[in-house]
Amino acid sequence: MRVPFLELKGQYTTIKSEVERAMGEVCDSQQFVLGPQVRRFENDIAQYCGARHAVGVSSGTDAIMVALMALGIGAGDEVITTPYTFIATAGSIARVGAKPVFVDIDPARFTIDSKLIADRITERTRAILPVHLFGRCADMEPILALAAQHELAVIEDAAQAIGAEDEYGRKAGGMGLAGCFSFYPTKNLGGFGDGGMVITNDPSLASTLVALRNHGSSTKYLHPLLGGNFRLDELQAAILAVKLKRLDQWTEQRIANAKRYDALFRARGLDRRIRIPNMPTNERHVFNQYVITAPRRDELSRFLESQGIGHDIYYPVPLHLQTCFEYLGYKEGDMPASEQAARETLALPIYPELTPPMLEYVVDAIEAFYGG
Numbered sequence: 001m002r003v004p005f006l007e008l009k010g011q012y013t014t015i016k017s018e019v020e021r022a023m024g025e026v027c028d029s030q031q032f033v034l035g036p037q038v039r040r041f042e043n044d045i046a047q048y049c050g051a052r053h054a055v056g057v058s059s060g061t062d063a064i065m066v067a068l069m070a071l072g073i074g075a076g077d078e079v080i081t082t083p084y085t086f087i088a089t090a091g092s093i094a095r096v097g098a099k100p101v102f103v104d105i106d107p108a109r110f111t112i113d114s115k116l117i118a119d120r121i122t123e124r125t126r127a128i129l130p131v132h133l134f135g136r137c138a139d140m141e142p143i144l145a146l147a148a149q150h151e152l153a154v155i156e157d158a159a160q161a162i163g164a165e166d167e168y169g170r171k172a173g174g175m176g177l178a179g180c181f182s183f184y185p186t187k188n189l190g191g192f193g194d195g196g197m198v199i200t201n202d203p204s205l206a207s208t209l210v211a212l213r214n215h216g217s218s219t220k221y222l223h224p225l226l227g228g229n230f231r232l233d234e235l236q237a238a239i240l241a242v243k244l245k246r247l248d249q250w251t252e253q254r255i256a257n258a259k260r261y262d263a264l265f266r267a268r269g270l271d272r273r274i275r276i277p278n279m280p281t282n283e284r285h286v287f288n289q290y291v292i293t294a295p296r297r298d299e300l301s302r303f304l305e306s307q308g309i310g311h312d313i314y315y316p317v318p319l320h321l322q323t324c325f326e327y328l329g330y331k332e333g334d335m336p337a338s339e340q341a342a343r344e345t346l347a348l349p350i351y352p353e354l355t356p357p358m359l360e361y362v363v364d365a366i367e368a369f370y371g372g
């Protein structure tokens with residue numbers, strides 16, 4: 001058997017005719033930029049996330065960047081975030097001219113450790129940017145309380161967490177001042193290329209975002225603000241609107257797969273050899289990734305490879321140790337939980353179309369590796 005890490009073709013066959021019809025409508029209209037498809041999809045996402053406003057943008061990276069720009073965050077400002085995430089999170093902070101300030105993760109959930117944030121707040125801090133990593137919400141309540149106390153913005157990187165809910169039933173992306181989503185093909189709601197969205201309940205922030213994504217312009221050729229080309233395409237919006245209708249069904253399949261892994265690992269006592277992801281019953285973890293913490297991780301990776309089992313490592317080098325952030329002056333040992341996660345975690349296949357025999361094959365291989 002072979003179990004690919006991610007397989008998009010199976011899902012596509014289930015929606016092919018509807019997607020082709022939606023794309024055909026855009027082609028027939030020959031309206032490719034900021035038209036009715038983007039407007040409709042923005043409404044759909046706002047409704048899905050329970051937010052008042054949604055602004056379609058060109059990628060998840062640009063969603064974070066334009067949210068920071070809209071809040072006027074730039075040179076001289078500091079933004080607190082996690083080093084255990086994709087480069088886009090801190091990269092966007094640095095690209096607007098602000099300084100990323102890293103706070104280590106809570107190893108139990110892989111998201112920023114809310115207990116360590118207060119110590120890193122200075123008079124230059126403007127925002128906290130938590131990441132709902134792998135599909136589980138960060139520990140938002142203390143983050144929101146700290147932000148309120150210090151008058152900081154909270155920008156959520158919800159790129160991996162569309163549809164996730166925290167322990168109070170609040171939707172990922174809808175808890176802070178702005179929430180950022182990515183529609184990169186590997187995300188739970190993936191387009192046929194790049195795309196992103198910013199949601200907010202703040203009407204004036206929403207209108208700033210709308211202007212910034214289109215060169216800071218609300219009236220053609222007048223530019224009160226300096227923005228960029230951060231637009232979402234009509235074609236992507238049309239495709240994503242078709243897929244959004246199935247998102248909850250696909251998410252439930254991801255959750256069911258995660259539960260099946262959990263049960264299999266437990267039944268074989270493997271949960272004593274590896275750490276399986278916490279499955280909080282009062283939260284909605286949407287499992288963009290199912291990530292285990294495994295001793296001899298690199299050896300396990302080679303073994304899985306030899307068994308035809310796709311897997312990935314998110315993320316092998318935490319951001320505070322990336323060359324592009326050398327100037328920030330961090331060194332190895334500064335973020336021990338993130339560094340340990342980078343050394344020991346491994347993501348297993350979790351996409352909705354996996355079958356029970358495939359999941360069992362993966363668990364069999366891990367059992368064989370650790371010697372039963």
Ligand SMILES: *Cc1c(COP(=O)(O)O)cnc(C)c1O
Nearest residue numbers: 059060061086088159160182184
């Ligand atoms: C994917 C991702 C992004 C960036 O999204 P793109 O659409 O690829 O630009 C940002 N943050 C996190 C945590 C991501 O997983």
